Amino acid sequence: xxxxxxxxxxxxxxxxxxxxxxxxxxxxxxxxxxxxxxxxxxxxxxxxxxxxxxxxxxxxxxxxxxxxxxxxxxxxxxxxxxxxxxxxxxxxxxxxxxxxxxxxxxxxxxxxxxxxxxxxxxxxxxxxxxxxxxxxxxxxxxxxxxxxxxxxxxxxxxxxxxxxxxxxxxxxxxxxxxxxxxxxxxxxxxxxxxxxxxxxxxxxxxxxxxxxxxxxxxxxxxxxxxxxxxxxxxxxxxxxxxxxxxxxxxxxxxxxxxxxxxxxxxxxxxxxxxxxxxxxxxxxxxxxxxxxxxxxxxxxxxxxxxxxxxxxxxxxxxxxxxxxxxxxxxxxxxxxxxxxxxxxxxxxxxxxxxxxxxxxxxxxxxxxxxxxxxxxxxxxxxxxxxxxxxxxxxxxxxxxxxxxxxxxxxxxxxxxxxxxxxxxxxxxxxxxxxxxxxxxxxxxxxxxxxxxxxxxxxxxxxxxxxxxxxxxxxxxxxxxxxxxxxxxxxxxxxxxxxxxxxxxxxxxxxxxxxxxxxxxxxxxxxxxxxxxxxxxxxxxxxxxxxxxxxxxxxxxxxxxxxxxxxxxxxxxxxxxxxxxxxxxxxxxxxxxxxxxxxxxxxxxxxxxxxxxxxxxxxxxxxxxxxxxxxxxxxxxxxxxxxxxxxxxxxxxxxxxxxxxxxxxxxxxxxxxxxxxxxxxxxxxxxxxxxxxxxxxxxxxxxxxxxxxxxxxxxxxxxxxxxxxxxxxxxxxxxxxxxxxxxxxxxxxxxxxxxxxxxxxxxxxxxxxxx
Amino acid sequence: xxxxxxxxxxxxxxxxxxxxxxxxxxxxxxxxxxxxxxxxxxxxxxxxxxxxxxxxxxxxxxxxxxxxxxxxxxxxxxxxxxxxxxxxxxxxxxxxxxxxxxxxxxxxxxxxx
Numbered sequence: 040x041x042x043x044x045x046x047x048x049x050x051x052x053x054x055x056x057x058x059x060x061x062x063x064x065x066x067x068x069x070x071x072x073x074x075x076x077x078x079x080x081x082x083x084x085x086x087x088x089x090x091x092x093x094x095x096x097x098x099x100x101x102x103x104x105x106x107x108x109x110x111x112x113x114x115x116x117x118x119x120x121x122x123x124x125x126x127x128x129x130x131x132x133x134x135x136x137x138x139x140x141x142x143x144x145x146x147x148x149x150x151x152x153x154x155x156x157x158x159x160x161x162x163x164x165x166x167x168x169x170x171x172x173x174x175x176x177x178x179x180x181x182x183x184x185x186x187x188x189x190x191x192x193x194x195x196x197x198x199x200x201x202x203x204x205x206x207x208x209x210x211x212x213x214x215x216x217x218x219x220x221x222x223x224x225x226x227x228x229x230x231x232x233x234x235x236x237x238x239x240x241x242x243x244x245x246x247x248x249x250x251x252x253x254x255x256x257x258x259x260x261x262x263x264x265x266x267x268x269x270x271x272x273x274x275x276x277x278x279x280x281x282x283x284x285x286x287x288x289x290x291x292x293x294x295x296x297x298x299x300x301x302x303x304x305x306x307x308x309x310x311x312x313x314x315x316x317x318x319x320x321x322x323x324x325x326x327x328x329x330x331x332x333x334x335x336x337x338x339x340x341x342x343x344x345x346x347x348x349x350x351x352x353x354x355x356x357x358x359x360x361x362x363x364x365x366x367x368x369x370x371x372x373x374x375x376x377x378x379x380x381x382x383x384x385x386x387x388x389x390x391x392x393x394x395x396x397x398x399x400x401x402x403x404x405x406x407x408x409x410x411x412x413x414x415x416x417x418x419x420x421x422x423x424x425x426x427x428x429x430x431x432x433x434x435x436x437x438x439x440x441x442x443x444x445x446x447x448x449x450x451x452x453x454x455x456x457x458x459x460x461x462x463x464x465x466x467x468x469x470x471x472x473x474x475x476x477x478x479x480x481x482x483x484x485x486x487x488x489x490x491x492x493x494x495x496x497x498x499x500x501x502x503x504x505x506x507x508x509x510x511x512x513x514x515x516x517x518x519x520x521x522x523x524x525x526x527x528x529x530x531x532x533x534x535x536x537x538x539x540x541x542x543x544x545x546x547x548x549x550x551x552x553x554x555x556x557x558x559x560x561x562x563x564x565x566x567x568x569x570x571x572x573x574x575x576x577x578x579x580x581x582x583x584x585x586x587x588x589x590x591x592x593x594x595x596x597x598x599x600x601x602x603x604x605x606x607x608x609x610x611x612x613x614x615x616x617x618x619x620x621x622x623x624x625x626x627x628x629x630x631x632x633x634x635x636x637x638x639x640x641x642x643x644x645x646x647x648x649x650x651x652x653x654x655x656x657x658x659x660x661x662x663x664x665x666x667x668x669x670x671x672x673x674x675x676x677x678x679x680x681x682x683x684x685x686x687x688x689x690x691x692x693x694x695x696x697x698x699x700x701x702x703x704x705x706x707x708x709x710x711x712x713x714x715x716x717x718x719x720x721x722x723x724x725x726x727x728x729x730x731x732x733x734x735x736x737x738x739x740x741x742x743x744x745x746x747x748x749x750x751x752x753x754x755x756x757x758x759x760x761x762x763x764x765x766x767x768x769x770x771x772x773x774x775x776x777x778x779x780x781x782x783x784x785x786x787x788x789x790x791x792x793x794x795x796x797x798x799x800x801x802x803x804x805x806x807x808x809x
Numbered sequence: 810x811x812x813x814x815x816x817x818x819x820x821x822x823x824x825x826x827x828x829x830x831x832x833x834x835x836x837x838x839x840x841x842x843x844x845x846x847x848x849x850x851x852x853x854x855x856x857x858x859x860x861x862x863x864x865x866x867x868x869x870x871x872x873x874x875x876x877x878x879x880x881x882x883x884x885x886x887x888x889x890x891x892x893x894x895x896x897x898x899x900x901x902x903x904x905x906x907x908x909x910x911x912x913x914x915x916x917x918x919x920x921x922x
Binding site: 271272273274275277278281282315316317319320323324327328330331332334335341344368371372376379380383 | 813814817818820821824825862863866867870871873874877878880881882884885890893894896897901902904905906908909912913916917919920
């Protein structure tokens, strides 16, 4: 970028002169600014002899700003750790933590080939082939290096603080990228923005040990290396880009974004006739070595040559080879010769490509081209600042498709706004330089000198007119500049306040621990989840199997260390449907399913005592729907609603609902509990209703544990009885019929047996009489 | 039409042999060898089948990668292209070539199974 150095010099000098220009207006400012502009660099030189070079100050300033950005980003993500403790949040990070723990205890090859038999019982899960290992390997490597240096950090702390540390690295790589695309001032602003922007913080708070924490850093760094390799045309930078791309592939499924954006960039350059040998070298090396590197991750496998998302990259690669070869020929041959060859070559090539694509699609080797792929190639609107604009457009598209991908939009928004702010500041702070020179010719004798070489009168008139105009503008100039600068600074400060507020309120909850605030502001912590999981961990057999809804699978596996049936991976819908069916059926049918799956404990979440709305009764309809999808004859969703179509848990609720296992487990002994004197016993605070079935008796389960606020309830599945219970009436003594025997008679009457069974010799008694 | 194509090609070959420096001719010979090896591998795959697929892919991509890196080297050491690559001397180009090949072969060794 040619404007790089003058712009940064402008910034430096204007910083010195703008202070002087505030002091006055009109001619006085010119007078003050004159010596100011002269004294600026000289004064700087006089003040500190050795450090007078702008370049030295510039790099010191950059270093300080980047360091502060890292510190700010790190600190902003620590709210949850300070308010609660250093704990892994939510659900998915618990699986990542468990996998990392397995890596650190058992080694790398055990992790890569890990078959987890404690999840999805009895199916198991092939973890090595269904996970992006970058996150675990990064955390494991940091833990290994630290422990090697005898800094004994627990792996949990490494995992909790990994994302905040990497946010600082993201700031630095954003700075480098924006510096390459625009200038250093914009780079520094972009680094500061991305350190505190909420879109990125939401996925990288301390405790959120998830792929996005390291993936955004890898993304920005890969783009920086790509821009660098296109600029220099060196194979070294291209290989660097490949290695960074490999790290990105290992870290996140969003690597598809890179492998489509870079070919798009190259294609745009081709269309705009800006093909150069540097682009050819950069992209060819990146594609082929990036391809073979990306296939090293087991989860990715052969997808890069099979799925449609990767076909764009391959297509552009082939196109680029052909284009480069044609350029080479065109340079060597005359126009006519080239045309004859060209015609022949193009027709052959087009035919070959066409036939091969048809053949490969027909044999199913390449997945058919999806509509999403076509929409990536919308060539209608192409602004001219290539990479940044392409990145922005594609990021907006992706964010529109899936809200969670707003994360890919965040870095590019930071960079664009940094560019905008940088330009505004340059314009309003940097124009002092240009405005200095005309006022020097303000005095009349200087006018005469200047006009000597020009058309006498006209030039003089024009010059006076211009200088008067500038005199008038001088008066307005500093005021507008200062107003605009102040406004921009206020905007930035408000943005920082907003970011901190959003982070503190919305994104800093560990969701494993609940907190509520009383009227006097004191905090009430609800630690039921961990209480229940630790009860499981300490009071059940090591190989016990716990059935719960899939939301809690990872947490049970991570905290309670017990085998689960279904978890958040949700890769097997039929298995989840079986669990759903068990929860929705009556107790006997559910008991059959649970026996077939070897379930020992059942865990449910019940929020009726504290009014927690994320409990299992609120999710119950989803369980029913999923079960109905697989077992439509046994489960019907309409059975669980009242005839009027309402979902009610009170007396008017449907009998199927009132007798299903989930209802019984949630409200077992809840009918005896009176929460306060205003409401009757058995009042469910979440549904705001008095429950319908108050005396619940469980036949095949027994209550094992209920946490302090009844949030988590654990039931033990009873083993089958030793003998089958037979339903028959007990034989009872009949005391109603009494034969009156008078004692007045002297004759001794013979005694008799009451209720004597009819006896027939030689005949077997029937079963009925037993 | 075919006459003109043949004449074009023969003229091109003649010009090639006379104008290109020897250094580049060596690189071109190496590129031709890589191309033939890759074509042979592909032919083998078509005849015998793709099992084991990862081995075929690693071998074929190794050929393609070596070809591309050779082409990049040729472009960078060509004296006619000096204007495009001001900061890259031929020695630097060769060093980059070696570094890239190290990475390529390490990955291919891992992938070949």
